[in-house]
Amino acid sequence: MYELFILGELIDQPMHGYLLREIINMAIGPLRQMSWGALYPLLRRLEANDLIEQLNEPSEAGERLRKVYRITPEGRERFFFLMLRPEEFQSDYPDIFSTKLINFDQITTAQRQDILEQYKSCVQFIHRLLLKSKGFVQSEKHISEKEKKWILLSIEHSIHQISADLSWINELENELKKEVE
Numbered sequence: 001m002y003e004l005f006i007l008g009e010l011i012d013q014p015m016h017g018y019l020l021r022e023i024i025n026m027a028i029g030p031l032r033q034m035s036w037g038a039l040y041p042l043l044r045r046l047e048a049n050d051l052i053e054q055l056n057e058p059s060e061a062g063e064r065l066r067k068v069y070r071i072t073p074e075g076r077e078r079f080f081f082l083m084l085r086p087e088e089f090q091s092d093y094p095d096i097f098s099t100k101l102i103n104f105d106q107i108t109t110a111q112r113q114d115i116l117e118q119y120k121s122c123v124q125f126i127h128r129l130l131l132k133s134k135g136f137v138q139s140e141k142h143i144s145e146k147e148k149k150w151i152l153l154s155i156e157h158s159i160h161q162i163s164a165d166l167s168w169i170n171e172l173e174n175e176l177k178k179e180v181e
Contacts, residue, residue, distance in 0.1 A: 001096050002034065002042055003051075007079040008103040010052060010071035017043060017067060027102060028095070043069060051075035083107055083115070089122045097122075109179045116176065120169045127162045130155055 005024055009015060015023075017039060024034045046052045052075050056065040071079070083103060087096050097119045104112050134155045137148060 001092060001099050002038070003046065004079065004082040004096070005099045005102070006042065006046065006069075007051065007071060007075050007082070008099070008106065010069055011076065011079055011103075011106055014055065014068045014070040017069070020069070027098070046075070049074075051078050079103075079106070084111060086118055089125060093119075093122055109176055113173070113176050116169060116172060120166070120173075123162055123165050123169065127159070127166065130159050130162060134159070 002024065005027070006020060009020060009023055017036075020043075021034055021036065021039050024039075028034065043052065043054075047054055047069075050072055052069045053072055055068045055070055057068045058064075059066045083100055083106070087093055097115070100115050104115075107115075134152065137143060137151050137155065140148075143151065
């Protein structure tokens, strides 16, 4: 996910590590933050794989050179590969989708529709599993009625969140259809 995010940011323009970290942390939200200890090893790995290159530019104060990273042609190829490859339905899939969504300006409407359709399939899969879990809990005699109430409330909360996501997906699908027309 972070590799795709960094390559996507660098497709637009070269950036220094501080700005990359700030943008990543704003995008992934307040409860998860990327540390310097995670960012710079990733940048070094991307550079070692010739996906990005480091340039030295004067800082705004003009005192010393600062490291700026720029995507290479190989990095552009890797970016599009990561954007367009189908993903497995795993726990980090929503984060991967969000990273792809941030970069929708780099791909065609048809490619956006494909990525959105894959995400929709994942959300629908989770929705079906939640409904199945709800039915199981409702019929399970070995769960006390006291506990059952709270388990079902938790499942209902998840169903509500997934339903909102499905509604949002449908709205975005309609917007993308208008782009094609």
